[in-house]
Amino acid sequence: METLHGTFERIRPKLERQYLEVEFDPATGVDGAELTRLSDAYVNAHPDEPVIRTRAALLELVLTRGRIGIDPDDWFADHLATGDGIRHFLSRRMDEVQKSFPESEEHQRSDGARSGCFDCWLDLSHTTPDWKSILSLGVCGLRDRALAAEKSAKSPETLEFFRAVSRVFEAMRIYLLRLAELAEKKGAIRVAPVLRALSERPPESFHEALQLAYLYHEVQEIEGELVRSMGCFDRLYIDFYRRDIEKGVLTRDQAKELLKFFWIKFYARTQGLQAGKNFCFGGLLPDGSDAVNELTVLAYETYREMRVVDPKLTMRVHSASPEAMLLQVAECLKSGLTATVFMNDDVLFPLFLKRGKSPEDVYDYVAIGCYEPAIMGREMCCSMTIIFNLVKPLELLLHGGEDPATGIRLFDVPEREFHSFESFFNAYLSVLKKLLMRAMHIERLRTATWSRVNPSPLLSGTMPACIASGRDVSEAGTKYNQSGVMCAAIGSVADSLFAVKKLVFEEKRCSLGELAEILRSDWAGHEELRLYARTRLPKWGNNCTELDEFARIVTGFAADLINHEPNGKGGSFQMGLWSIDHNRSFGRMTGALPDGRRAGEELSKNVGSSAGMDRRGVTALINSAGKLDHTSFPDGSVLDITLHPSAVSGEDGAKLIVDLVRTYFEKGGQSIQFNIFDAETLRKARQEPEKYANLQVRVCGWNARFIDLSPEAQESFIAAAGGEDR
């Protein structure tokens, strides 16, 4: 066996390209085109059968008849031709359902989307299966659990559901068997015994567990739902790992190499161009201890050696988290490997309890997608059913309810003259409410169509609550069923409210009507006023009490509204305070704002300030962000911290990162992530210094803002940053 190991670096280029040029064995089944044809034919021949049955049949077709391939150099096997049949069926269902939407609501949604205010859709991409069931039962056990439930099914619908579940897991068993036979035939001794074992029983070894997890991940995505969390890695795999080590069948180095072959597949799938898959680490266990174990250390060591952008990692933190582990993570960040988000158990546990979750469930939360917290195996959080631009209602309010760029009218404002800032602020809150309620109403209609579009027997079959209730995840089969409302641009809202207060009501530099006209013309002829608003008025993220209070009021108001609104599947909507890159897409559709921002420029990102407006540095930004009640953002909230590599390059650099995390979390922050900029970003900073005003550089005995340096000094930093890149 020994000679089989130690090959990763040598064949890494091939592994990274494994999905770009897959080698299938023609004798093993039909190719993608034929699968598509068979699949389409099946759908046409069975127009009236329950959707879930068709879904199971199509997945079965792919798994049992699709052409497969095995690379004997690989420690894992998963190459399968899929065709486009499942996608065809999904989009056909989606189109049919779309036609059934009431016209008025569809019209409202379209207006919301085209004006850059909000959009809604069915979110099939933020899911995670119950990894515990998968790893403890294996495909046979999952199939048998459904078969057992089938016997006591109480209605035709539940019977149909259980049959679909057992059918897809039986198909997965056959797929495993086919892979095993091909591996044996090809002499692929790395994978053959593992595949054979998994076709017969649950995984017992570390290797088997990883093989099953990867294969499940692939098959769920073939079924049609993205897997956005691979679970709490150190908790799920530690028993497998320890058992192997104790038995002497696996060394630590071999485990690391297996993990490299495993993780490189995630990179090979995305080529670093998509959002990536989340692996969670650490966090409190029910006995009060922390989950960090030798596998956490090994995983981060492996991640550091690999230097890849996928996977992305979550480190759960609480007040008693082991310092050494956090320092290990921070060392990765220091070296530019910034793919870890830190999440705060001390805030999330109370948050979950506030949401009515059972105390015993909270320990199992993971980050779905990026930093949206959800209980693994018990929750469908659908964290991006609505995206909402918090500052758009304010822009519309200034222009009487009409979007200046598109002419779309989202509401009418009877009275456009406000005699006090309070009346303006209240008017903003009331239109914010109106538009949020509208978006949630539309989304409820969409959610109701889910089971007609995309029942998911494979995913549902892992969930104990779905088996207990006989309901698919698309019919609220899991214990918790939420719908996330992403609320973007809180910084831009607070800044703009404050600017209106100052410019119009206190300093009286212009009337509200004049301000609206100036903004409509994108500040044309008023550059002086724009610069004043931009550079002299305080901004969110600078620990300014009066302005930060606006952010607190607006987020509190939105959270109260959203978090209690039923979502039409037995749960409720929940507020998220983040934007991902919609701060740019919404920004492009948002006109000039009172805070001095020009039309089309990006809006504030996630919990943070408008770009470059956190002038008083990282600590002030954290102080501001810490003032919000992050237990009221159950769909997640994340703060971005930007540091220059030189700020953390010294011997205490890693500790600085950990200290910043701990301080933010002590202040009640929910999640935090770091940017440590590279040469390319610095070059951009040279071209657009206004946007990078907060970028700090450490120059031996002093820190300086990057933009204050002479061009030569900037060039020197750029060179230094380039030198540190891979």
Added chain:
Amino acid sequence: MKLSVPIAEVKRMAVHDGPGVRTTVFVKGCPLHCLWCHNPECISARPEIMFRAARCTGCRRCEAVCPNRAHRIAEEGHHIFRRELCTACGACAGVCFSGALTLCGKPMTPETLLGELLEDVDFYRVSGGGVTISGGEPLLYPAFCLALFRLLGREKIHRALDTSAAVPWEAFERVLPECDLLLIDFKHPDPERHRALTGMDNRQIRENLRRLQAFDVPIEIRIPFVPGYNDSPRELEAAAEFLDSLPRVTRVRVLAYHSFARSKYAAVGRRDTMPQVESPSRERVEAVEQIFRANCA
């Protein structure tokens, strides 16, 4: 005595001026004029207008408000600043939204600074950080330093003083009881060479360092490493030998010279004296630090 002192800047999340996350207060005014000074705006004790021509948008508001006609925008938008007419009244900075003109050296009292320094108290506690007074030369203002340190001491905040030690001993004596850490520059071992490089010989500095050994305040020595100026084996050995005789020195840190501060000379209208030499390599810095570490232990 008036405790108001010209403050060049309050820098938050300073991570190099002592342990942990700190806020550093930079005072204006310094008895030395080191050729390589990286805070040239802190040399003069008077308030100064900093002018960064590249940021000027030619809006002419400064022209309109300046009572001394120190600003003139020429035809093609070229901004002419006649510093000799400027009284640093700050009127131009008040209307310069592009940040080309800023006023450096606003007088502040310990009481007015305290609020800002306390904002980051949670960071100090978690990281073991605190507040550092730097400059310029803080010990030009011992009463100010003492008062500020007292206020911070009441809040249990760690206090560090970053000084050249080129001050009368009495200044140290007043501040020491309220100081938790001294950061002291040691620029060159030879008195005459020291005078050539900094404008003053180092007798007072050496004497102060010797007298500090009788006090219970830890000292971190910082050596600005300027290639060709203070890095010959003879110079390094002499420095190491002297520092080795000081038991309160807990650490010697070698700070690699950089010319990143060059643009600030033009901004305050000072002749650029920064040496035209390359920064020493990281390996070189570590090797030199090793000399002192060996001697320190």
